Amino acid sequence: MDDKPKLTARQQQILDLVRQAIEMTGAPPTRAEIAAELGFRSANAAEEHLQALARKGVIELLGGTSRGIRLKSDTLKAVHQAREAKEAQQLRMGLSRSKELNDRQFTLPLAALAQLSLPLVGRVAAGQPILAQEHIEQSYAVEASMFTQKPDYLLKVRGMSMKDIGIMDGDLLAVKKASEAKNGQIVVARLGDEVTVKRYQRNRKGIELLPENSDFEPILVAEGDESFALEGLAVGLIRGQMFN
Structure with missing residues (x-):
């Protein structure tokens, strides 16, 4: 039986955005950055989706900082696997450029x-x-x-x-x-x-x-x-x- 939590399309989109930010820069996005990226009217909408992801056990939310989003161990393992697969694909294709760091940089938490x-x-x-x-x-x-x-x-x-x-x-x-x-x-x-x-x-x-x-x-x-x-x-x- 598959115990993997079932996410809505929007929840998966937000989780992928958090994964990408951590993979690219080492830090998660803020609620405002998530809202801006996905076209939400306010950061509150991003917060609601993050709370749902936390209830489903794929992330943890830490108080006291706008970047207090932590991937659970299973989710973080998936980030590592995705990153390794991406690097292997880049190496096979001989890409001369990567998205290791892009023009969206995030500061680290407090x-x-x-x-x-x-x-x-x-x-x-x-x-x-x-x-x-x-x-x-x-x-x-x-x-x-x-x-x-x-x-x-x-x-x-x-x-x-x-x-x-x-x-x-x-x-x-x-x-x-x-x-x-x-x-x-x-x-x-x-x-x-x-x-x-x-x-x-x-x-x-x-x-x-x-x-x-x-x-x-x-x-x-x-x-x-x-x-x-x-x-x-x-x-x-x-x-x-x-x-x-």
């Missing part, structure tokens, strides 16, 4: 719900590990369950080369340590004395680090260039104004 402490990396000295103690400005507490992948640190974004997908100067990028990336992923890379955030693309020329701002040029990294190192993958974003 620190009052914290379960995870992440170091904030500021300026990085040449030749030093990115998580060296002298690079850590402070630590921030975030809700661990809001990430489909656990980040290892936060990086303060410098400049506007990624503004077209909503990554702005002063934002805090949640980063998972990694030494490899797939085409289309947003990465943190080291180039000599600099650490940069770009979209990763490998082709016959070598590795290209692509900006998301037409005012900036792509960076070509030749094969064997020892000044290049991949530091990690972007798995979420915290808006800089949250800490101003």
